Amino acid sequence: MKRSRTVAALLLGGISPLLFACGEDGPEEATVYPSIEACTAEKPASDCAEAFAAARQEHLAGAPRFSNREACEAEMGDGACTPANEGVGSGTGSVFVPALVGFMIGRSLTGGYAQPVYFDRQGYARSGNTRIAETPLPPQRRDEIRQGSGGVASSSGSYYRPGSANSGKSFTVTTSGRSAGFGSTGSSRGFSGS
Amino acid sequence: MERVTTAPRPQWQAKLDEIGFPFHTDADGTAYWDESAYWRFSLAEIETLEEAAEEVYRLCEEAVGHVVSRGLYEAVGLPRWAAPAIEASWKEREGRDMPLYARFDFAWDGKGGPPKALELNAETPTSLYETAVAQWCWLQDVHPDADQFNSLEEALVERWQARMQAFPALASQAEAVHFACLMPHPEDEATIAYLQTLALRAGMTTKAMPIQAIRYDDSSGCFLDDAGLPIRHLMKLYPWDWMIREETGRELVTAAAQGRIRMIEPAWKMVMASKGLFALLWELNPGHPNLLQTALDRTGFPAGAKVVAKPLLGREGSNVSIATLDAAGLPVGQPIAQTEGPYVDEGWVYQSFTPLAESYGNHAVLGVWMAGDRACGLGIREDRALITGNTSRFVPHLIAPS
Numbered sequence: 001m002k003r004s005r006t007v008a009a010l011l012l013g014g015i016s017p018l019l020f021a022c023g024e025d026g027p028e029e030a031t032v033y034p035s036i037e038a039c040t041a042e043k044p045a046s047d048c049a050e051a052f053a054a055a056r057q058e059h060l061a062g063a064p065r066f067s068n069r070e071a072c073e074a075e076m077g078d079g080a081c082t083p084a085n086e087g088v089g090s091g092t093g094s095v096f097v098p099a100l101v102g103f104m105i106g107r108s109l110t111g112g113y114a115q116p117v118y119f120d121r122q123g124y125a126r127s128g129n130t131r132i133a134e135t136p137l138p139p140q141r142r143d144e145i146r147q148g149s150g151g152v153a154s155s156s157g158s159y160y161r162p163g164s165a166n167s168g169k170s171f172t173v174t175t176s177g178r179s180a181g182f183g184s185t186g187s188s189r190g191f192s193g194s
Numbered sequence: 195m196e197r198v199t200t201a202p203r204p205q206w207q208a209k210l211d212e213i214g215f216p217f218h219t220d221a222d223g224t225a226y227w228d229e230s231a232y233w234r235f236s237l238a239e240i241e242t243l244e245e246a247a248e249e250v251y252r253l254c255e256e257a258v259g260h261v262v263s264r265g266l267y268e269a270v271g272l273p274r275w276a277a278p279a280i281e282a283s284w285k286e287r288e289g290r291d292m293p294l295y296a297r298f299d300f301a302w303d304g305k306g307g308p309p310k311a312l313e314l315n316a317e318t319p320t321s322l323y324e325t326a327v328a329q330w331c332w333l334q335d336v337h338p339d340a341d342q343f344n345s346l347e348e349a350l351v352e353r354w355q356a357r358m359q360a361f362p363a364l365a366s367q368a369e370a371v372h373f374a375c376l377m378p379h380p381e382d383e384a385t386i387a388y389l390q391t392l393a394l395r396a397g398m399t400t401k402a403m404p405i406q407a408i409r410y411d412d413s414s415g416c417f418l419d420d421a422g423l424p425i426r427h428l429m430k431l432y433p434w435d436w437m438i439r440e441e442t443g444r445e446l447v448t449a450a451a452q453g454r455i456r457m458i459e460p461a462w463k464m465v466m467a468s469k470g471l472f473a474l475l476w477e478l479n480p481g482h483p484n485l486l487q488t489a490l491d492r493t494g495f496p497a498g499a500k501v502v503a504k505p506l507l508g509r510e511g512s513n514v515s516i517a518t519l520d521a522a523g524l525p526v527g528q529p530i531a532q533t534e535g536p537y538v539d540e541g542w543v544y545q546s547f548t549p550l551a552e553s554y555g556n557h558a559v560l561g562v563w564m565a566g567d568r569a570c571g572l573g574i575r576e577d578r579a580l581i582t583g584n585t586s587r588f589v590p591h592l593i594a595p596s
Contacts, residue, residue: 001341002237002240002341002342002343002344002345002593003330003333003341003342003343003344003345004326004330004344004345004346004347004348005348006347006348007326007327007330007331007347008327008347008388008391008392008395122401122421122423123401123402123403123420123421124370124399124400124401125390125394125399125400125401125402126367126394126399126400127394127395127397176409176411176418176422177409177410177411177412177418177422178409178410178412179406179408179409179410179441180408180409180410180417180440180441180442180445180446181440181441181442182374182405182406182408182430182432182437182440182441182442183376183404183405183406183432183440184440184441185436185439185440186376186405186432186433186436187376187406189536193315193318193319193320193382193385193431193509193510194315194317194318194319194320194467194508194509194510
């Protein structure tokens with residue numbers, strides 16, 4: 001066979017989307033619903049609930065884990081974390097995970113797949129099953145601070161998030177150095193590759 | 195190979211929107227993605243293309259080595275002061291300055307002679323997502339039992355994994371790969387996001403940013419991202435030969451030469467991306483069956499030859515003209531075809547004209563994708579005109595079951 005077994009479609013939801021492998025449309029069809037409401041508009045509610053539970057399970061199994069909320073938020077952004085074991089046991093030994101930001105959604109020869117994606121507060125994206133806390137990036141420099149607006153919105157097909165990825169609050173950037181000045185030639189020529 | 199006309203999928207636009215490819219229709223309402231036809235190949239034809247691409251790629255690598263070892267930078271339209279970055283990266287081309295991808299344009303109709311390489315887009319090849327994903331999904335929807343010359347996605351994930359092997363800090367996620375392009379620019383941002391997706395799948399930490407937001411710190415000699423963190427690995431969807439002429443271009447040459455920043459593509463790719471390389475290819479391999487006579491001056495062609503003139507550092511089919519030359523190398527009468535554009539300053543390369551595959555007035559150029567030195571995919575662009583440009587339609591293909 002001379003083709004890939006899977007391809008990754010560019011769908012990254014601002015809120016947890018759901019990959020729904022539709023039985024009646026054949027195993028090659030997959031539809032993404034941005035919410036359980038959107039799903040139930042077209043599918044039986046029980047199917048939607050089941051599929052959302054499966055997606056959430058995948059998220060919880062693969063999300064980076066932190067021992068407390070402070071450690072999680074320090075890496076992932078203010079208000080970006082939730083306890084991973086809510087509703088399980090008595091709540092002792094809480095583990096915090098970043099709220100799911102999106103899925104990489106793909107198609108395979110036999111159906112679809114979804115892999116969770118997370119952003120930290122500096123806009124770095126990591127896929128699920130990565131243990132962020134064990135291998136932190138260099139600490140953020142705080143020598144020069146200016147205000148900016150974070151944003152939760154993410155459009156299909158773009159991972160670029162100005163400022164903090166998943167916090168609605170202000171974020172910290174440095175203004176070290178000077179502008180490198182890249183992009184001026186292309187801006188004047190309307191560049192789009194060759 | 196044969197062009198087959200067919201009915202597009204019902205709601206084909208919605209299907210493309212759904213997989214994150216909203217660029218299927220041009221601003222003037224004409225289709226850029228055109229599934230009213232496809233090209234059907236036999237496996238033997240695909241293997242012929244694959245072998246031709248890997249063979250010519252090998253010759254291109256040899257030609258880059260020839261330029262680097264002899265310092266022939268002027269011949270490929272590059273300034274000598276870029277040499278430190280080119281030479282340092284060329285030494286590490288098997289490891290830390292490995293290439294990611296490239297796309298050949300081949301002219302071939304499957305009959306008669308062998309495929310002829312027209313050029314190699316070695317730095318910022320376009321139509322990646324169309325090739326790797328959109329036509330894959332089309333095949334899966336329409337002809338799931340057929341095959342396609344398209345392991346591009348898998349091959350690129352493997353390239354990212356190879357890069358992680360070369361850099362333990364990437365494997366441990368202590369370092370990240372930054373992905374930059376001009377922003378706002380929806381098409382380029384989508385391409386960058388796709389490349390980033392593949393790097394994420396390989397297990398890397400990544401960050402996308404506008405190329406305009408990159409900063410330079412004079413005290414450390416490092417380039418910084420928009421959070422002020424150093425950029426150690428930069429995948430840029432933007433040509434080297436522009437970057438080096440922009441404000442901190444010389445600083446970039448120095449930082450790359452000293453390994454403070456690893457560029458994707460590496461600096462040696464700017465030699466491979468020059469159209470002038472094909473003149474050198476012909477000089478080093480005259481008469482090679484997969485090459486066309488190509489030269490930096492037009493006096494060497496026989497009288498009456500049909501010749502294509504292209505800018506040395508041109509892109510998107512701009513400023514290309516096709517004309518018949520007289521014995522002195524001067525064009526006879528009006529050009530047979532020509533395109534406008536901004537690339538008029540940096541010299542020209544002349545190549546013997548060869549016809550593209552043609553069906554009912556549709557001229558098809560065969561884009562063969564390379565991941566490293568391996569051919570791994572095919573994307574076809576069609577145009578009613580003789581010169582393929584950035585509005586030429588993308589037409590899917592399949593390999594007929596044998």
